[in-house]
Amino acid sequence: VSDRPLVLVADDDEDILALLVFRLERDGYHVLAARDGDEALALAREHRPDAAVLDVAMPGLDGIDVTRALRAELEHTKILLLTARARREDLELGLAAGADSYITKPFSPALLGWRLGELLCARA
Amino acid sequence: VASPPHRTSATPGPEREAGASAAQLEAENAELRRTIAALAEERDRLNDLFEFGAQLAAHTDVSELAEAVLEEIAGVAGAGFGMIHVRRDQQYRLAATRGFAIETVPETVEEGVQLAGEALAERRPRSTAAGPGEELCLPLVHRGKPLGVLTLLRSPAPLSGARRRTLERLLEQAAASLAQALAYAEVRRHGVVVKAVLDATRDPILMADAGGRIVLENRAAWELRRDQDPSANPVAAELARLTAPLVEAPDAYLAMFERVAEDELYAGSDEYRFVESGRSFQRYTAPVVAPGGEAVGRILVQHEVSAERESERLKDEFVALVSHELRTPLTSIMGYVETLLDGEVGALSEEQGQFLRVVDRNAERLLSLVGDLLFVANLDAGSVALDRCELDVDRLVAECVDAARPSAEGRGVELRLSGIERPAFVDGDAARLGQVVDNLISNALKFTAAGGSVAVRVRTKGETVAVEVEDTGIGIPEGEQARVFERFFRASSATARAVPGSGLGLSVARAIVEAHGGSVGVASVEGAGSTFHVELPVVRAVAA
Numbered sequence A: 001v002s003d004r005p006l007v008l009v010a011d012d013d014e015d016i017l018a019l020l021v022f023r024l025e026r027d028g029y030h031v032l033a034a035r036d037g038d039e040a041l042a043l044a045r046e047h048r049p050d051a052a053v054l055d056v057a058m059p060g061l062d063g064i065d066v067t068r069a070l071r072a073e074l075e076h077t078k079i080l081l082l083t084a085r086a087r088r089e090d091l092e093l094g095l096a097a098g099a100d101s102y103i104t105k106p107f108s109p110a111l112l113g114w115r116l117g118e119l120l121c122a123r124a
Numbered sequence B: 001v002a003s004p005p006h007r008t009s010a011t012p013g014p015e016r017e018a019g020a021s022a023a024q025l026e027a028e029n030a031e032l033r034r035t036i037a038a039l040a041e042e043r044d045r046l047n048d049l050f051e052f053g054a055q056l057a058a059h060t061d062v063s064e065l066a067e068a069v070l071e072e073i074a075g076v077a078g079a080g081f082g083m084i085h086v087r088r089d090q091q092y093r094l095a096a097t098r099g100f101a102i103e104t105v106p107e108t109v110e111e112g113v114q115l116a117g118e119a120l121a122e123r124r125p126r127s128t129a130a131g132p133g134e135e136l137c138l139p140l141v142h143r144g145k146p147l148g149v150l151t152l153l154r155s156p157a158p159l160s161g162a163r164r165r166t167l168e169r170l171l172e173q174a175a176a177s178l179a180q181a182l183a184y185a186e187v188r189r190h191g192v193v194v195k196a197v198l199d200a201t202r203d204p205i206l207m208a209d210a211g212g213r214i215v216l217e218n219r220a221a222w223e224l225r226r227d228q229d230p231s232a233n234p235v236a237a238e239l240a241r242l243t244a245p246l247v248e249a250p251d252a253y254l255a256m257f258e259r260v261a262e263d264e265l266y267a268g269s270d271e272y273r274f275v276e277s278g279r280s281f282q283r284y285t286a287p288v289v290a291p292g293g294e295a296v297g298r299i300l301v302q303h304e305v306s307a308e309r310e311s312e313r314l315k316d317e318f319v320a321l322v323s324h325e326l327r328t329p330l331t332s333i334m335g336y337v338e339t340l341l342d343g344e345v346g347a348l349s350e351e352q353g354q355f356l357r358v359v360d361r362n363a364e365r366l367l368s369l370v371g372d373l374l375f376v377a378n379l380d381a382g383s384v385a386l387d388r389c390e391l392d393v394d395r396l397v398a399e400c401v402d403a404a405r406p407s408a409e410g411r412g413v414e415l416r417l418s419g420i421e422r423p424a425f426v427d428g429d430a431a432r433l434g435q436v437v438d439n440l441i442s443n444a445l446k447f448t449a450a451g452g453s454v455a456v457r458v459r460t461k462g463e464t465v466a467v468e469v470e471d472t473g474i475g476i477p478e479g480e481q482a483r484v485f486e487r488f489f490r491a492s493s494a495t496a497r498a499v500p501g502s503g504l505g506l507s508v509a510r511a512i513v514e515a516h517g518g519s520v521g522v523a524s525v526e527g528a529g530s531t532f533h534v535e536l537p538v539v540r541a542v543a544a
Helices: A014-026 A037-047 A063-073 A088-097 A109-123 B022-057 B062-077 B114-122 B161-200 B219-225 B236-246 B250-262 B306-341 B350-380 B393-411 B430-446 B478-483 B492-496 B505-515
Strands: A006-010 A030-034 A051-055 A078-083 A101-104 B079-088 B091-098 B126-130 B133-142 B145-154 B205-209 B214-217 B268-273 B280-289 B295-304 B388-392 B414-418 B424-429 B453-461 B464-471 B519-525 B529-537
Touching: A006 A014, A006 A037, A014 A030, A014 A051, A014 A109, A014 B306, A030 A037, A037 A051, A037 A063, A051 A063, A051 A109, A063 A078, A063 A088, A078 A088, A078 A109, A088 A101, A101 A109, A109 B306, B022 B062, B022 B161, B062 B079, B062 B091, B062 B133, B062 B145, B062 B161, B079 B161, B091 B145, B114 B126, B114 B133, B114 B145, B133 B161, B145 B161, B161 B219, B205 B219, B214 B219, B236 B250, B250 B268, B250 B280, B280 B306, B306 B350, B350 B505, B388 B393, B388 B430, B393 B414, B393 B424, B393 B430, B393 B453, B393 B464, B424 B430, B424 B529, B430 B453, B430 B464, B430 B505, B430 B529, B478 B519, B505 B519, B505 B529
Parallel strands: A006 A030, A006 A051, A051 A078, A078 A101, B414 B453
Antiparallel strands: B079 B091, B079 B145, B126 B133, B133 B145, B205 B214, B205 B295, B268 B280, B280 B295, B388 B424, B453 B464, B464 B529, B519 B529
């Protein structure tokens, strides 16, 4: 067991998922990857990650559903939402479900890493 | 008791009459009988006329009336054979016969041709010997206008003076009745034409009387309302109450009827949609105003717009879908390019870096196009929300100019900014208004050759603040200047030089500015340059 923070990332687009994994591993995190909401929730329950980066629009359980479930079970996990639609309703819904922050797609991987670091620092 | 009146000597007394001769008496009696007989004949004649008038009044149908006229007048004239021609359109057509077989008589009479035609042309009776008898043609003339002609065959015995006068009166009366029947037929014909036109119209059309009762409707209106209320002449307001629960916004649907109830001269239009069928209708109402100026009824015209609304919905759905589907691959392209450019997977050669920046720049361009498309789709759907706050226009513009400096330097175009001394604040969406200014500056740079200049100015003009972007570029032909803000429009000076663009940027800019209560405009001289300006209402100006 390392003291590096554990981050769960979930996106149904494989290329974006691979980019997220690459970026966050570069930034020194342990990364768990999920291809949909159900897998994300199962991994989170098993590994209790420090943070979760969740795409909002996923088949099955979407990012907001996962946020709601995680928030109820894992109080300490920081949640960052990725949304392709910069629609206010989606953002408000996500934040109301318990997300800590959001980034709109397309996103800068460097900015995402920085934002995540900020969230985890706030926790510490 | 009154005393008897005085007699005067001039008054003839019974004692004088007793002296008159019997022959004189006989002559006087005969005169008296003739007078009584003449009066009786006159009374009978008046009775006949009255009865004839009553009989004619019973007929509103032209051919029935023509038959009655022919029977009566042939009887009075003692004619066993006769026919009547009545005016229809520009002709006189056979309306009834007496004694003749219908196929043996002429179908039409032409004014001025043959005896009947001459009688019509001259507006007076004409007669001629015909075999053993006489052919008598009597025109029916009302207020100087010939309406028909009777042709009678009779024995040539002359008519008595009284009978001739009766005949004249009957002809006058017949002509008057015929005029009325023809007018009535014309009105009915108009009614039939109006109904046919209305029924052939697909838009439901209703007319209500002053009491709100539906008195006229076309087939489309009937088909639309029969499921709610199949009664013959429903009251419009009742029908509306029955229809309201079936539409999407019942209160808005009923609002038109409330306005109509308040103002009998109200005219206006709106749109509603049935929940179950999804059919959408635009409706328009206007009063029917009598020559005196009072409202005697009301017209309601509806026009189905279901197909238009459906295609708009599909278009919006399509654009939103495309925008979303384009953003996902763009996210990958831009994310991987950034990772490469950051040197995360190894150092890049100068050329590799340069090429990746080209990829990045074009991905950005595609992204902004997707954003514009989505914005336009939301605009059409009426769902553009502005995130407003109090904004310092000077600062907003300065940031946009700073952001454009690298691009201006790359193009060799001088970029200048002159701001205002006193800050002016507008109530606006910073991201959207920034997009507008960015768009105007990048356009100006795009159309200006190296060595030229772009000047950005901010100045207050009364209650507004204006942002002007002036360039020394290719300009816009005069005839096209008004159209550059139209969606997808591109000036010929731009397309001729193959300057890239979607034709969306300025239409989006205008939509954003107008959503803020402002206006956009352009002044340009082809070949010399263009000045675009945006004016926005100021909410707060700071004193110097």
